[in-house]
Amino acid sequence: MQLLTPALGLIFWTFLAFAIVFLILKKFAWKPILAALKERETGIADAIASAEKVKAEIASLKSENEALLTKAREERAILIKEAKEQSDKMIADAKEKAKAEYDRIVADAQAAIAQQKNAALTEVKNQVGALVIEVSEKILRRELANKAEQESYINQLAEVVKLN
C-alpha cells in the first residue's frame, strides 16, 4: 500500500521544486526563448512577404521594360527610315543643283567662247581691212611711177590675192 499512498515529504519538496523551477524558467528561460522564436518567425514571415512584393515589383518592371523596348525599337525603325529618306532627298537635291551649275557653267563658257570668237573675228576683219588699205596704198604709190610696172604689179598682186 505504501506504493499508492503519497508521502508528505515528497509532496512538499516536489511542490516547492516545481514552484521554484516554474518561476525561474518562466522568467529566465521561456520568456526570452519564446520571444526570440516569435521574433524569428515574424521576421521570416515578413521577409517572405517582402520578397513576394519585390518579386511582383520586378515582374511589373520587367513588363514595363519590355514595352519600353518595343517602343524604342519602333522609334528607331522610324528614325532610320526618315534619315534614309532625307539623305536620298539631299543626294537628289545635290545632284540637281550640280547639274544646274554645270549647265550654267557650260552656258557661260559657250557665251564667252562666242564673245571671244566674235572679238577675234572683228580683229581679223580689222587687220584684213588695215592690210587692204596698206596694200592699196602701196599699189597706189607704184602706179604713179611706172605704167607698165604698175600693170605687172597689179597682176602680181592680184595673183598674190588669188593665192591668198
Place this chain on the structure above:
Amino acid sequence: MVYNIFLPETSFFTLHLPIFAENLETGMSLRNVKSLLIAAFSLVIVFFCIPAIAQHEVADSAATEVHAGTEHHEAKEGDFEPGKVIMEHIMDNHDFHIADVNGHPISLPLPIIVYSPQKGISVFMSSKFEHGHASYQGYKLEEGVIKAVNEDGSIDETTKVYDFSLTRNVTQMFLSLIVLVVLLLGVAKKYQQQGAKVAPSGFQNAVEPVIIFIRDEVGKSNLGHKYEKYMPYLLTVFFFILIGNIFGLIPGSANVTGNIAFTTVLGVISFVVIILSTNKHFWAHVFNFPGVPVPVKIILLFVELLGIFTKPFALIIRLFANMVAGHMIITCLVMMIFIFAKLSIGAGIGFAPVSMAFTVFIYVIEVLVAFIQAFIFTNLTAVFIAQAFEGEHEHAEAHH
C-alpha cells in the same frame, strides 16, 4: 509475503493496457506513427505479461524454497527476496542504496528532516539509523517509514511524525532539476546573446524543436489564441516530467516520476490551473446541462462534477502507472536471472542473455515512453484547460 508484494504488480500489468488504449482513443494530435508505436508497445506489454506471470510462479516457488532453507538462520546472509528488491527500487528510500556486499548494504546517507509536535524539528543524516537497526533522537526507521520511539525502544504510535527528509527521490529530483535549469538557462542566454536572426546551434538545436513542438502541437492546436498565457506552465510541466523520466532511466537511480506523490503534485497543480481557467459557460454546463429534462440534469450534475476530478486523477494515475510499470518490468527481467540462478547456476547463466535482450529492448522502449508520457501529460492538461474555457466542445470531449 513475497506473494503479497508481487500481487500489485500483476494488477499493474493489466492496468497498463487500458491506460495506453485510452491514450490511443484520445489521440488528438498523436500522429499515425505515434499511434503505431504505442500499439506496438502495448503488444509488447501483452507479450511480457505471459513471461511475467509465469515468472511469478517461479518466483513464488523459489522464494518459498529460499524461505524454507533460511528459516533457522534468519535474514542474516543472502536472503534473496526479489519482490523486496523490486519494491525497494520502485519505492522511495531514506538513503541511496547502491548494492549489498555480504549482506551489508553499501549506501549513500541522505539528510533526515523530521518534525513532530512533541519533539520539534530534528535534522541528522540517515546513516544514524544504521538501516533501521538503531534509533536516533527518538526516531527509528521501520520498513522505510520513520516512527517515533519511546525511551525503551518500543514504537510510540501516539506521536505524530511529519517526515520532510531529503529522500532518494527528493535528492534525485533536485539534481535533475538543477541540470534542467542550467541547461535551459544556457539555451535562453544564447537566444538573448545571438538574437532571433541567428540559426540555433549546439544544445539550442535539441531544445528548440521540442519547445516549438509543445507550442504548436500542444499549445496552439488545443488552446487557440489563448496559448501564450499557458506556455510557461505547459513547457515547465513537460520538461519537469521529461527530465525526471530521463534521470529515472539511469541504472540504479530512483523512480521519481513513478512515485504517486510526485504525480499527485503535478496532477493537483494542473487541476488548479484547469479550475482557474474555467469560465461561466463551463459552470453553466456543469450545473444546468442544456437541452435535457430535469431528472437527467440531476444525474448529469453528478457526472460532470465527478468529471472535474477524474481528469487530473487520470493524469496522476497514468503517469505513475506507466513509469512504475516500466521500472518494474526492467527490474523483474534482471531479477529473473537471479531467480533462475537460485534453481541452478546453469539456468541462471543460460537465462542471462535472454533476460538482457529483453531488458535492452524494454529499456529502449522506456526511453520512448519517457518522452511520450511527458508529452501526454502536457497535452491532456492542455486539452482539459481548453475544455474549461471553450465550453462549446466541452460536452463532446467530457464523455470520452
